[in-house]
Amino acid sequence: MRTLASRAAAVWALLYGGLGAAWALGLPGYPWGASDPDPDGALSVLSATTPRFGWWIAAFALLTLVTALTHRASLFVAWPIAVVLVLVIPDSRLMMGVAYTPLLLVAPVFGWGLGGATFADAWPWPVLNQLLCVLGGLLLAASALGGGRSQVFTPTLGRRAAYVAAVVPLVYCLTRWAWALGIPLGVSQEFLAEGEGGLWLFGAYLATFGALGGVLTLGLTQRWGEIFPRWIPGLRGRRVPPLLAVIPAGFVAIIITVAGLTYIRWTIAGRFALDEWGAWLPECFWPIWGAALATATVSYYLRRVRS
Template sequence: MTTMTSGRPGRSAALWAALWALVYGALGVAWALGMPGFPWGSSDPDPDRALSILAGTGPRFGWWIAAFALPTAVTALALTRGSDSRLPLFLAWPIAALLILVVPDSRVMMGVAYTPLLLVAPVFGWGLGGATLADAWPWPVLNQLVCVLGGLLLAAAALAYGRRRRRASWFTPERGRRAVYVAVAVPLLYCATRWAWALGIPLGISREFLAQGQDDGMWLAGAYLATFGAFGGLLTLGLTQRWGEIFPRWLPVLRGRRVPPPLAVVPAGFVSIIVTVAGLTYIRWTVAGRFALDEWGAWLPECFWPIWGGALAVATVSYRLRRLGGRDGEPAAEVSPRRALP
């Protein structure tokens, strides 16, 4: 007979998820009653582009938010109990998926990608058309991060609730290794198109579109994003390489020390979410017929991003389980820093 062991961290995550749901539900009621700040509809800085799946809603949608928040809070509280019932899991995972993958849109990824550039631009005197961090992170986009946070808290609680004793994990090191290769390869199609455009090669687009992007400097920004993605792919290799567990010798101070698992798991997990969300946005636009077939370079590479995000998620979970010793959280066998140095 198996027993349920949610553990203190899982219980804490469930309680925080319940609190998040109650607070967000109260916000929904306030928006419905006229409080400013409703993050969709006319309050969205890009309402005409319909980036969000909730772009057509108005403040009265806040009543639906409140109605959604109540069962979310109840489900989160149910995850704090040491029960063998699987009903809380059947409710928690769809809610978490909705908050993490459906409510957000591609602007979260764009904000993450452009933030480093916006931070260093003043140092080098780059104007960037007057764009600021406030433009990259308006309240409607920050609200998406708030929704992702709620989904992650609920997912963490569900993972802890569903953890069983000594069950073989699907996330094996071999699957993690294959997932890393996929996560590195998939974004290269996007990188190839953007680098080609920056070099004046109309890969997947018309020459007219190429000239338009050259006039306004759009392809330089595209090349930056491509390089950002390629660098992220390079870091993904660390999930299966020795330097992803032990800091390499060329790093001063840190050389030979063990890499704390959260240092890799948190950013990799977050990137897996935002690239999946961005890819789902492009797929939604493709289904809606918003793209031309002869301009495939502008949209087709992004439609593969959910594969990228899914593979990165598998690689991240496999890395986490390998480093922390499996599903039961037992410490992994120690690795000698001296022997592990490259």
């Protein structure tokens, strides 16, 4: 397992490092800076860079390559690199792309226009590039794990983490549901009026997904998270494949943590007003949500593979 993950991480580093060098040499498609469609350049931590930064990307990829192939170094270097690739480089657009995808899939069925939005709008190249960075970070993290199973992730810790992950998003959910109902919870009446064209309905949609995700998180500690319930035709009574829960839960943990870190950066930069706390404060707690969900997910996985 470790050998396969290490090789995959090494291949990723080799290819991405080559891409960084190619950008520095003039290849179009550099995903940050002037070519990024982000209107104000405030989302990405690399928004101020130019294609010449590709040389630094190549150097970073070379370090990743060496780390993936050198097992002794991975314990000290792999995790910081993985954190940078998974949590620092991506931004909140990763979560927005995931949120828009179900709407874009069903919109033609119901005749919804969605303001002319397309998959290209939800997943422009700079956001797809973020997925590539996350992939590289996860491969390197898998390489560093090396098949070891930490005793830290106990069932008790998993249960507590699941409860935290189910409760934290409710503050965000309450504000967005309130706005959809015309209640200015945490914002001014003027702010609320800015979204009367349907924006708050989309916010309520996101909030509902967050609440449902909280309920599903509890499944990581319940029997119905291991055995399909009776009301599911064709699957009732069968064991739930661990990865069926682990992969989506792990990915959601990443994207909500990344989005929360983006809001924290904006808060530190003074982009928000205190009297409009409903528009930003709930999101600042998302890294706690993501960490709790990740903890519950790892605990679930270890419990399942040990049983």
